[in-house]
Amino acid sequence: MNRTPDFSSHVAEQAVHWLLEMQQGTLSPRQQIAWQQWLDAHTEHRRAWEHMQRVNQRLRGVSSPLAHAALNGPKSDSRRQALKLLLILGAGSALTWGLREHTPLPSLLADYRTPVGQRRKVSLGGVDSLQLNTASAADVDGAQRLIRLLEGEALLSAANPFVIRTAQGTLKTQGARLNVRQFADRTQVALFEGRVELTANYRAPMLLPAARQLSFTASSVSEAKPLDANSGAWTDGMLVAAHMRLGDFLEELGRYRRGQLSCDSAVADLLISGTYPLDDSERILDLLQISLPVRVKRFTRYWVSVEARA
Numbered sequence: 001m002n003r004t005p006d007f008s009s010h011v012a013e014q015a016v017h018w019l020l021e022m023q024q025g026t027l028s029p030r031q032q033i034a035w036q037q038w039l040d041a042h043t044e045h046r047r048a049w050e051h052m053q054r055v056n057q058r059l060r061g062v063s064s065p066l067a068h069a070a071l072n073g074p075k076s077d078s079r080r081q082a083l084k085l086l087l088i089l090g091a092g093s094a095l096t097w098g099l100r101e102h103t104p105l106p107s108l109l110a111d112y113r114t115p116v117g118q119r120r121k122v123s124l125g126g127v128d129s130l131q132l133n134t135a136s137a138a139d140v141d142g143a144q145r146l147i148r149l150l151e152g153e154a155l156l157s158a159a160n161p162f163v164i165r166t167a168q169g170t171l172k173t174q175g176a177r178l179n180v181r182q183f184a185d186r187t188q189v190a191l192f193e194g195r196v197e198l199t200a201n202y203r204a205p206m207l208l209p210a211a212r213q214l215s216f217t218a219s220s221v222s223e224a225k226p227l228d229a230n231s232g233a234w235t236d237g238m239l240v241a242a243h244m245r246l247g248d249f250l251e252e253l254g255r256y257r258r259g260q261l262s263c264d265s266a267v268a269d270l271l272i273s274g275t276y277p278l279d280d281s282e283r284i285l286d287l288l289q290i291s292l293p294v295r296v297k298r299f300t301r302y303w304v305s306v307e308a309r310a
Contacts, residue, residue, distance in 0.1 A: 007048040014038065015048040017258065017302065034300040110137035110150050117256045117279075119234065128158040133181075133234050134256050153181040155235050168218045169200040171208075179213075179232045188215045190231040239276045239284070246270040246292065250306055257281050259302025266308045267294050 018035050021027060027035060039045055114120045114132045122130045125142065132138060136152025145162045147154070156162060157177045164171040164180055166187040171180065176194025180187065189198070190213035199205045201218035208214070212224040213231060229242040230252070239256075241249050247268030254261040256278050270292055276284045285296045288306065297305045 007044045007051070011042075011044050011048045014045070014259070014302070015052050018049070019052060030300075034303065037299065038303065111139045113137045114152070116258050117281075119237070124158060124160075124162075126159070128160055128162075129156075131155045131157075131235050149180055149182050149187075151182055153179065153234070155179045155232055168216055169198060169203075172197040172199075183215075186215045186217045189213065190227055192227070192232065233275075234278060237278050239278050241272045241274055241276070243271045243273055246272055246288075246294070246306070253281055253284060257304075259300075260304065262305045264305065264307040267292070267306065270294070 018038065021031065021035075039049055112120065112122050112130075112132060114134060114136050116135045118134060120132045122132065122138075122140065124130055124140070124145075130138065130140065130147060131154060133153035133155075136154060137150040138154055139148040139150065140146070145160060147156065147162060147164045149164060149166050154164075155178070156164065156173065158173060159175050162173045162176075164173065166180065166182050168187045171178070171189060174195040176196050177192040178194070178196055179190040179192070181189075189196070189208065191208045191210055193210055196208045197205050198208055198216065198221070200216045200221060203219065203221065206221065209224050211227055213227050214224045215222045230240040230244075233240040239249075239252060245268060247263045247265075249272050250261055250263045253276075272288075272292065274291075276287070285304065285306070288294055289296055289309075293309045294306050295309045297307055299305070
């Protein structure tokens with residue numbers, strides 16, 4: 001059995017990016033420097049890169065649709081996801097993977113997926129719809145009116161009853177509009193209107209209060225709070241900040257960009273307010289330099305840091 005590699009999914013995404021760039025042809029001198037800087041920046045990067053070389057070599061002798069997608073597919077989101085899956089699971093275990101029921105990266109086979117930086121609206125029949133945010137995935141069973149949020153974030157607007165399942169519990173809706181976000185260790189839900197019954201995996205059912213948001217794990221439910229300014233704003237292509245810490249703001253913005261977006265601890269506690277267009281993150285970064293005492297340092301397009309202005 002293959003051991004799970006000791007590097008994160010985020011680092012795997014970066015390693016996949018560099019492999020795809022190299023497979024497209026010769027890197028420019030600037031790209032070679034950027035790749036070397038990434039490789040040397042952390043031992044986790046080097047572990048991921050060395051593991052990817054081993055996995056890539058093993059794929060050459062394997063006959064599998066997943067291996068074919070990883071090796072021969074076009075430079076696309078599907079190929080990126082296949083490579084990332086094989087990198088994290090390892091060629092041996094990934095190619096004998098139990099498809100949907102295996103938890104690592106089930107989004108590869110999801111009914112609906114969105115890549116980083118894109119959003120998608122799915123019709124559920126009539127006036128009912130499901131919108132997926134950046135880097136999100138969901139399975140939809142129309143006959144059972146069942147939605148399984150595999151990763152990311154989704155907003156359901158439905159007059160009909162639906163069931164939404166996450167890793168931590170189940171939401172039964174009735175004439176509801178709600179935003180659901182799947183974190184690694186919890187689910188966050190914001191209820192705009194309608195009736196929703198929450199059943200966390202090890203708790204009795206409870207009704208969610210309207211115009212409130214909360215988080216829940218398999219065994220606990222947080223206190224309900226008023227909706228924050230950014231709740232559901234992504235469906236309009238906006239990121240809304242109301243006295244938000246700069247560090248938190250950049251972490252949220254980073255969900256819509258590929259690569260690394262970091263914040264110097266010296267400026268992380270600066271507060272920011274405003275409404276920003278998600279489809280132009282470069283413009284948002286430029287605006288930060290005007291409104292705050294910071295500078296944006298771009299090593300490459302995929303490696304950006306926000307630091308204190310000298």
